[in-house]
Amino acid sequence: MSTEPFLPYCRHVVEDDDIDAVTKVLKSDALTQGPAVAKFEADLAQVTGASHAVVCSSGTAALHLVALALDLKPGDAVLVPAQTFAATANCIRYVGADVLFTDVCPQTGLMRPQDLEAALRTHRGRRIRAVFPVHINGQAADMAGLAAIAKQANLAVVEDACHALGTVINDEGPVGNCRHSVMTVFSFHPAKTIAMGEGGAITTNDPALQAKLTRLRTHGITRAPQDFVARAEAFDANGEPNPWYYEMLDLGFNYRACDMQCALGSSQLAKLPRFSAARRKIVAAYETALAPLAPKVCPVERRPGQFAVWHLAAVLIDFEGLGKDRATVMRQLRSLGIGTQVNYIPVHWQPYYTSLAGGHPPSLPGAELYYRRCLSLPLFATMTEVDVTRVVTGLQQVLGL
């Protein structure tokens, strides 16, 4: 057993001024639906370059709101990469639509244009309404390539950027600006680059979608007089809206984020440049330290033309070639005080989805090969280069390299 401090595979960084920001809200009159919510939305819109941001209670809630806003229904289908967290697919099931899994690049874990084309061919005849590419590990997918195909097939594009806050594509700008998509989804779970406890958001350039998402986040209720339908109930004899009046236009949810979450979010978002630089520095140190272990151990392949803010320090390990099994490697690393994780088990292999597929999940060799080799090493903004050396030395020892 190691006597050194445990290095988790991810960790939030909350500082005194973050705590002060939350405390200030706790001492104020508005714990929820107060000014911190609009402030966080304005801050996120500014950071991503989108016209609007709608904050909500989690990335999963954000994905559900997206599925509702797109009006996805039973009989519709959505293309989702098999290499992602379950929530990207689950939100489509929440509204009764079908998930069709696409393959991914075995070296990056990202959906590629050829994966999208192959899935469209395989599922010809299905009512495919949308595609949800995922910027896995913090590295952006080829959005221009994917969007061009999606346009031809008349699909709405939604980016799952839960891993990719801060990532910037050269000549195109920050992930979240929705240059190639109708909406982009973020998560602010503590594992991510900034933490809100739980929290998520959607960015969009479409004011109608912003209004719909905002309404769906709070029961489908509007208080905007221009939206009122039942006019005799809504307005008094002078044409003024009745002071108590609101209308429920859609079947929505309570997916609001409270002011404490949003105050923490704004405080953390202001630190994004520092957190991004720190994460990138640690990932660069991993690249240098891991170079002698290639090709048995390699960081996931880098896509050119972007400034990636890494959410995970994902490496691909040839466990089979090394004659090692991943479970033993993870347990031995843990005994050295090094936490690791596997992100992710391909979603089409989850029993819920295999049973939907009648026990015959599709064969998606890229996602399967990626999964067999991936391991996420510790990465968080307060890690040091000494920690990186410790992780890589531990890995070498455990793998016998």
Ligand SMILES: Cc1ncc(COP(=O)(O)O)c(C=O)c1O
């Ligand atoms: C790719 C991806 N999508 C969606 C989510 C869901 O986000 P949340 O945990 O905030 O609900 C996550 C969270 O891990 C994720 O990694």
